[in-house]
Amino acid sequence: VQLVESGGALVKPGGSLRLSCEASGFNFNIYSMNWVRQAPGKGLEWIATIGYNSVHKYYADSVKGRFTVSRDNAVNSLFLEMNGLKADDTAMYFCTRDRPSYSLVAEFDSWGPGTLVTVSS
């Protein structure tokens, strides 16, 4: 199992960014996927989950209405569209996989190395 995030960058407050996570080594189509972030020197914060067939999507209140999670099973990729970025969104963003297939259990058994998003003027 391999997850590799990309798209992190320095962006100004109010700006937008699109993160990607490329998955390999497993059948991406049957696993729910998630985004978890970690501000510098801080703990872990779950921010979004998408079911294996994109029917179910869930967000943390801190990003609801600003971030959109999506996936393209044809190319084994997970995305996070981020709009209205704030300084508080500065963090390492991790892509994670749910442990059981065909479920929304939120046991994060695989993690990518993360991609850094910095929001600053």
Next chain:
Amino acid sequence: ETVMTQSPATLSVSRGGTVTLSCRASQSVGTDLAWYQQKPGQAPRLLIYAASTRAAGIPARFTGSGSGTDFTLTISSLQSEDSAVYYCQHYNNWPPITFGPGTKLSIK
């Protein structure tokens, strides 16, 4: 929202010893509880899920227990490589999914 707390915040234990980390939920989460290990500069790694089931490849030195609101992670035969921050996370009746603030473990 279920708030997770962990204690202690930091601790230092001798190599070869045993340590028990605590995690408490503000309301019952049944056994919908996971533990993660995060070393500096690395992504977290799943250690335990369903409160007491070891994830694939996790040695038997790591033991999770508890249910409801009180959980523990016990690590025996401590090795220098166990130095890390340990997080608990609930996934009961979500969203939201929430993590505890972490316990930083140092091996002397």
